[in-house]
Amino acid sequence: MNTETKEKLSPFHTTILVHMIQTGVMALILPQLLAETFGTNGWITVLGFGLIATINILLIGAVYKLGKGRSIFQILEQSIPKFMLVPVYLALAIVWSMLGCMAGKEYILIFQMYAFPTTDPMEFKFIMDLLVFWLLTKGLYNITKASTVFFGLFVWMFLLLFFFYTDFSWSRLTPFLFKGGHFTYLESMDIYSSLLGYEVVLLMFAYTNKKTKFVKSVLIGNGMTTLTYSYLSIVTFGVFSLEQLKNKAFPVLEMLAYIRFPFMERMENLLYGFVLFTVLFSILMYEWCALEVLKQIFPKLKANFLAFIVMLTCFLIAYIPKTLNEVGDWLSTLSMIESGIAFGLPILLLVVLMFQKMGRSPAHE
Amino acid sequence: MNRLPISLLAILMLVVLPGCDYRILERIGFTYAASYDAAPQNQVEITVSIPRAEPTIKVKRELHSAIGQSSKDARIKFANETDLLLVNGQIRVLLYSEALARKDLSNEINSILRDTSISPLVKITLVNGNAKELLSKNYKQHLSTDKYINRLLEKSSSNHRIPRTTLYEFERDYYDDGIDPIAPILKEAGEDIAVDGIALFQDYKYIAKISNRDALLFSILRGKFKKGDMSLVLSRGEDGSSSEYIMFTSVLSNRKVHVERRAGGTIHVTINANFKGSVHEYIGNKKLSVDAQRHEVESKVSEIMTESANRLVKQLQLHKVDSLGIGIHVRNSMSYEAWKKLNWREEYQKVEIECKLHFKAKDYGKIR
Numbered sequence: 001m002n003t004e005t006k007e008k009l010s011p012f013h014t015t016i017l018v019h020m021i022q023t024g025v026m027a028l029i030l031p032q033l034l035a036e037t038f039g040t041n042g043w044i045t046v047l048g049f050g051l052i053a054t055i056n057i058l059l060i061g062a063v064y065k066l067g068k069g070r071s072i073f074q075i076l077e078q079s080i081p082k083f084m085l086v087p088v089y090l091a092l093a094i095v096w097s098m099l100g101c102m103a104g105k106e107y108i109l110i111f112q113m114y115a116f117p118t119t120d121p122m123e124f125k126f127i128m129d130l131l132v133f134w135l136l137t138k139g140l141y142n143i144t145k146a147s148t149v150f151f152g153l154f155v156w157m158f159l160l161l162f163f164f165y166t167d168f169s170w171s172r173l174t175p176f177l178f179k180g181g182h183f184t185y186l187e188s189m190d191i192y193s194s195l196l197g198y199e200v201v202l203l204m205f206a207y208t209n210k211k212t213k214f215v216k217s218v219l220i221g222n223g224m225t226t227l228t229y230s231y232l233s234i235v236t237f238g239v240f241s242l243e244q245l246k247n248k249a250f251p252v253l254e255m256l257a258y259i260r261f262p263f264m265e266r267m268e269n270l271l272y273g274f275v276l277f278t279v280l281f282s283i284l285m286y287e288w289c290a291l292e293v294l295k296q297i298f299p300k301l302k303a304n305f306l307a308f309i310v311m312l313t314c315f316l317i318a319y320i321p322k323t324l325n326e327v328g329d330w331l332s333t334l335s336m337i338e339s340g341i342a343f344g345l346p347i348l349l350l351v352v353l354m355f356q357k358m359g360r361s362p363a364h365e
Numbered sequence: 366m367n368r369l370p371i372s373l374l375a376i377l378m379l380v381v382l383p384g385c386d387y388r389i390l391e392r393i394g395f396t397y398a399a400s401y402d403a404a405p406q407n408q409v410e411i412t413v414s415i416p417r418a419e420p421t422i423k424v425k426r427e428l429h430s431a432i433g434q435s436s437k438d439a440r441i442k443f444a445n446e447t448d449l450l451l452v453n454g455q456i457r458v459l460l461y462s463e464a465l466a467r468k469d470l471s472n473e474i475n476s477i478l479r480d481t482s483i484s485p486l487v488k489i490t491l492v493n494g495n496a497k498e499l500l501s502k503n504y505k506q507h508l509s510t511d512k513y514i515n516r517l518l519e520k521s522s523s524n525h526r527i528p529r530t531t532l533y534e535f536e537r538d539y540y541d542d543g544i545d546p547i548a549p550i551l552k553e554a555g556e557d558i559a560v561d562g563i564a565l566f567q568d569y570k571y572i573a574k575i576s577n578r579d580a581l582l583f584s585i586l587r588g589k590f591k592k593g594d595m596s597l598v599l600s601r602g603e604d605g606s607s608s609e610y611i612m613f614t615s616v617l618s619n620r621k622v623h624v625e626r627r628a629g630g631t632i633h634v635t636i637n638a639n640f641k642g643s644v645h646e647y648i649g650n651k652k653l654s655v656d657a658q659r660h661e662v663e664s665k666v667s668e669i670m671t672e673s674a675n676r677l678v679k680q681l682q683l684h685k686v687d688s689l690g691i692g693i694h695v696r697n698s699m700s701y702e703a704w705k706k707l708n709w710r711e712e713y714q715k716v717e718i719e720c721k722l723h724f725k726a727k728d729y730g731k732i733r
Contacts, residue, residue, distance in 0.1 A: 113481045179701040241541035
């Protein structure tokens with residue numbers, strides 16, 4: 001057996017990991033989506049979305065508390081026969097592995113708009129998947145440690161936002177609240193999906209103990225993401241005019257292109273490379289979830305072999321969507337399902353727990 | 366453990382992968398500057414200047430030009446003439462002839478906006494005359510022309526002789542509904558290139574020009590800035606020679622716009638600009654060290670500047686170009702619905718704009 005079941009997550013690592021899973025490619029598009037959907041001062045809504053995510057996390061926290069730290073598999077399998085759960089597990093595994101896979105492909109396709117446009121994107125995907133695979137085989141505890149290191153490599157980029165203070169103008173934000181946007185549920189789901197990632201913690205119950213201060217750490221991680229996203233959005237809204245922002249496919253990349261040092265210009269390719277660190281963890285953790293679920297279906301198979309199968313399937317499926325728009329559509333659909341899972345799964349678990357409690361209480365009497 | 370195969374694989378990848386996208390620096394033509402001129406039948410003539418760094422040849426830069434339907438179309442044509450692989454990543458300056466800009470620049474601007482390789486920091490500039498000639502000519506006492514233009518623009522915008530107009534700013538002001546874009550104008554002046562003034566746009570269409578003389582005044586009215594210098598004739602003597610003259614530098618300026626709705630529905634805008642500077646030259650009979658006399662000079666400067674500012678604003682209103690961004694402040698003073706109902710382009714002419722400029726001499730040099 002591997003040692004990770006004995007080692008438990010520390011609060012700090014958990015917070016960083018949640019933050020790293022949440023931040024991803026969607027951050028590059030987020031301000032545009034906000035401008036399109038909500039119009040003027042759309043950045044404020046990020047806080048609202050953050051609140052929804054917080055409620056969702058509290059829901060997960062309730063499962064954690066009521067389940068007394070048992071893993072969701074233990075909770076489910078206690079009340080529901082395994083043969084009924086297998087299709088559910090399989091569906092979850094598919095959604096999660098695809099989500100990771102598409103996020104990776106999206107990152108690569110965006111990267112290729114700026115660099116190496118003629119290289120086959122699957123070559124990059126191969127290297128990326130290899131990295132994900134290696135991390136995947138190391139187990140959760142090592143993943144969290146790696147994420148802390150990668151967080152350090154990535155977080156300094158935040159300071160780059162200082163570059164925009166000279167061009168930031170409050171009057172460009174306008175005093176109007178949510179005017180000139182075109183609200184659709186679909187797009188607001190897309191915006192919400194940029195905060196997704198926290199639901200992964202549902203599968204981490206077994207890796208925690210009291211010292212993890214699980215719910216609190218996850219909430220802090222989500223708070224960090226919400227605040228960074230709001231800050232990023234407010235800067236973007238003050239630097240670009242509203243209509244301009246609506247017209248930009250990747251406003252944040254455009255901002256990176258704007259950064260210029262006396263000794264170097266046009267370094268968005270380089271900077272964009274750093275975004276990989278956080279994208280990598282979004283991918284990695286979704287694949288990890290898929291792996292965890294598959295382990296339940298195939299308890300006899302070796303974890304590393306399963307990981308290999310997951311990554312191979314992902315790699316092969318990544319061949320199907322070829323263009324940025326196709327990948328975007330896949331990603332939208334998957335994130336929508338994922339939002340459903342994020343809320344649905346804890347609610348299901350709570351219902352199951354409630355039944356278990358009801359079933360158990362008479363027995364005590 | 367299985368460390369060895371993994372490290373071997375990693376090394377193999379490092380060795381093999383750089384071959385994937387094979388490029389040699391000397392064989393890439395980094396376009397540095399490009400010019401656009403109007404050509405017959407709605408076509409454009411594009412010229413690009415590409416610096417060359419081959420030690421074996423004397424040529425410092427390569428020039429190519431072609432006429433085509435669009436900029437990319439022309440590009441494909443002159444790509445046939447060069448042995449270099451042309452890339453846009455290092456473009457610093459885009460020059461458009463006034464004639465082309467008077468028609469409309471939207472096609473040209475949109476095409477560069479879509480190109481991911483073009484930096485948002487590329488400078489948008491108009492040329493009084495033929496842009497191709499300006500770019501093709503070699504100016505003896507200066508650097509290679511493309512670099513010369515780039516540095517000239519950078520220097521001039523840093524001391525506010527011209528506004529800083531990068532693609533980012535140009536596009537931003539185009540899309541903002543309360544301000545119109547601007548761009549500097551260059552012209553050929555014998556053996557040099559000179560700044561000719563500031564071009565005022567309505568959307569992507571060039572409408573009018575501010576002369577060089579009013580450039581700093583324009584900057585003061587447009588917003589907060591540091592650095593810049595200005596000379597002013599305060600009064601003329603009997604025989605026409607200037608009897609009182611002042612030159613100040615290191616100007617620090619700050620602008621406040623106040624919007625007010627007067628009875629009858631007219632919009633009244635007050636632009637309050639405070640600017641400070643160090644007096645470097647003063648010809649006249651007042652003693653700057655004496656407070657009262659210095660204040661007299663200051664108020665004289667303020668008065669003259671206010672007068673020119675009001676004249677300048679009238680000129681802008683006449684051409685229906687809101688290059689100062691007054692619309693932003695009017696917009697922010699009213700409700701969204703009211704602003705959308707207002708046709709700002711038309712209303713702008715009717716707005717009463719009053720400029721109040723206040724000058725303060727921060728110091729007056731080494732002479733008392």
